[in-house]
Amino acid sequence: MSRVAAPRARHRSPPHTASPGSPRGRAQPRRAAAATRPSRLGRLLAWGVILSVWGALTIGALLLFFTWDMPRPESALAATRRPSVTLTAADGRMIATSGDLYGETLRLSEMPRHLPAAVIAIEDRRFRQHFGLDLIGLARAAWVNLTRGQVAQGGSTLTQQLAKNLFLTPERSLRRKVQEALxxxxxxxxFTKDQLLEIYLNRVYLGAGAYGVDAAARLFFAVPARRLEPWQSAILAGLPRAPSRFNPRVSPGAAVARGVAVLEAMAETGAIAPGDVTRLAERMHFAPVPSRDAGWFADWVQDDLGxxxxGSADLLLRTTLNPRLQAAAETRLEALLAGPGARARATQGAVVALxxxxxxxxxMVGGRDYRSSPFNRAVQARRQPGSAFKPFVYLAALAAGATPDEAVADTPLTLGGWSPGNGGWRPRGTITLEEALAQSVNTAAVRVLIRAGGPRAAAxxxxxxxxxxxxxxxxSIALGTGEASLLELTAGYAAFANGGARVTPFGIADARAGGRAVAITHAAPARVLPAGEAEAMRRMLEAVVERGTGRAAGRGAGKTGTTQDFRDAWFIGFDRGLVVGVWLGNDDASPMEQVSGGGLPVRLWREIMETGR
Known part of the structure; x- marks a missing residue:
């Protein structure tokens, strides 16, 4: 019988429990602590990644919020603008601008050295050291504002100002400041520092519609920026902070005070010697403004510019305006309306000189105050000229063969039930045509009209x-019952002054578009009267001033005009090649108090001729 060996049973000991004091018992906690270390480090790393991701998302969201509508710098540098129209007087003084007014673009090397030096001295002394943001300047401004308890100092650099001027709106907000910094x-x-300074000086807004130092130099000092003196540079450098408040035309005192502060800053930076501050400050003055309200003339000149x-090129138009004469016409009209005009219930007036x-x-003065009423009464209003129309009636008689010495009856007259009055004139029976015009006798004028061929001939x-x-x-045409504007009536008298040539009024002498000369054409004077007729009319109009209704003029030649019930009063006169027309009345055609053409209008004409030439 075979023997099978029984498997040997394996003895498994129960789990060993070490006593707390044994070495084996002390090693077990160390292994557990070591096992926990990687898990804590992992958690820290995970949190770090999470926070980084959220931080990046937050920063990205903030950048998106601040920059989503920020303009593209490349396109903004080449941004289009409205073409400008600059009007200058005959002597080159600027009288009006529209659109965005820019002068000549200059390289930094073409500007006087004191101009950029003045800007740096007052706006950003660390301009050449910072990287666009001046941290030192920001800290200093924050400390000053904190200690004073109010915003007394800013920390913007010249580069930030350039960014704001070129790309951003004037809005005050954190978002705009971040965009400005970026x-x-x-x-x-x-750009290089010199390029930034050059762009700034050519583009910065300096008030009154002027962008850049060349436009401002021409506007405020009537010189190009190339010819600026140090005190002028100081005034321009002081404008960017508050162009409206320091505008030399609006607040010359504030502009001078600001300019002195810039000079002092220039002395501190070494741009000028300290002793030069007072000397330069004493030279500060501004080009006189040609007039207060030449806006009527400016509007008339620009009426058909398109x-x-x-095209879209900038226009520089030199006009025919005489600043001295314009200022005289405006100031004397206002003085007359404020004094004797007010007492006589005359509230408006107009003046044209050509x-x-x-x-x-x-x-050209189209009313009492352009700001309150830009309606041009010298051009747009059409009124009855009264006796100021009579020279055309007498001219028709001369054309029909009459002479100034020819006799005409001045007695009462009735035509078809109409009897023109003669006012205070006492009939003499007959008088010469010259005397009839000089004394403005109505019945004689009607008889002259009939002799000339009737209303059609006079028209x-x-x-x-x-x-x-x-x-x-x-x-009734003989008494001036038709209609005429002051401008065309004044131009009509020019033929009596120049020997018989008809002239067409114009206001632009020469023009430049985009810096290039543009040919302009005017209707040339055309001879329409024989020299003899023109000379005879001149003689009769001189008699009006020498011994007739225009005696108060005291010089030259001309004709008065008064309409029914003293609704309009005129005087058109000429002397030494200048024809000046005056109208007084009311916009609603209400009567004045006994204001005739030989009264206040003649007085105003004389004052303008005396003070404006």
Whole structure:
């Protein structure tokens, strides 16, 4: 029988439990602590990753919030703008601007050295040291504002100001400040310091519609930026902080005070000697403004610019305006309306002055105050000229063969039930045509009209000299019952002053578009009267001033005009090649108190001729 060996049973000991004091019992906790270390480190790493991701997302969201509407710098540098129109007076002084006014773009090397030095001294003395953001300046400004308890100092760099001026709106917000800082950093990376300064000086807004130092120099000092003196540079450098408040035309005192502060800053930086501050400050002055309200003239000149100068180039238009004459016309009209005019219930007036030989308009006042009423009463208003129309009636008689010495009856007259009055004139029986015009005798004027060929003949003479009417077809035309504007009536008298040539009023002498000369054309004076007729009319109009209704003028030649119930009062006169027309009245055509053409209008004409030439 085979023997099978029984399997040997294996003895398994129960789990060993070490006593607390044994070495084996002390090693077990160390192994457990070691096993927990990787899990804590992992958790820290995980949290770090999570926080980094959320931080990046937060920063990205903030950047998106601050920059989603931020302009692209490349496109903003080449942004388009409205073409500008700059009007200068005949002597080169600027009188009006529209659109965005830019002067000549200058390189830094073309500007006087004191100009950029003044800007750096007052705006950003660390301009050449910082990277677009001046941390030292920010800290200093924060400390000053904290200690004073108010915002007394800013920390913006010149580069930040450039970023704001080029790309951003004036809005005050944290978002705009962040955008400003980002754009400043971009500008510093893209351009050199000299290039940044050059862009700033050519593009910064300096008030009164002027962008850049050249436009402002021409506007405030009537010189190009190349010819600026140190005190002028100081005034321009002080404008960017508050262009409206320091505008030399609006607040010359504030502009001077700011300019002195810039000079002091220049002395501190070594741009000028300390002893030069007082000397330069004493030289500060500004080019006189040609007039207060030359806006009527500016509006008239620009009325058809789109047709005459098509395109989008900047326009520089030298006009025919005489600043001295314009200022005299405005100030004397206002003084008269505020004094004797107010007492006589005359509330409005208009003045036109033009060159008798060419038609160039030298002054135009369309009312009492352009700001309150830009309606041009010298051009747009059409009123009855009264006896100021009579020269055209007498001209028709001369054309029909009459002479100034010819006799005409001045006695009462009735035509179809109409009897023109003679006012205070006492009939003499007969008088010469010259005396009839000088004394403005109505009945004589009607008889002269009949002798000349009637209403049609007088209307034809008026149209020949530029008046457009409408004119009545009856004898009342002799008393000026048609319609005319002050401008066309004044231009019509030019033929009596220049020997018989019709002139067309114009206001632009020469033009430049985009810096290039543009040819302009004017209607040339055209002879429409024989020299003898023109000379005879001049002689009769001189008699009006020498011994007639225009005696108060004291010089030259001209004709008065007064309409029914003293609703309109006129005087159109000329002397030494200048024709000046005056109208007084009320916009609602209400009567004045005994204001005739030989009274206040003649007085105003004389004052303008005396003070404006």
């Amino acid at each position: 754009l400043a950093l971009w500008l510093e990376q893209r 047709t005459r100068f098509p 060159d008798a030989d060419s038609g160039a308009v030298r002054a 034809e003479q008026a149209r020949r000299l530029g008046l457009t009417g409408p004119f009545p077809r009856d004898a």
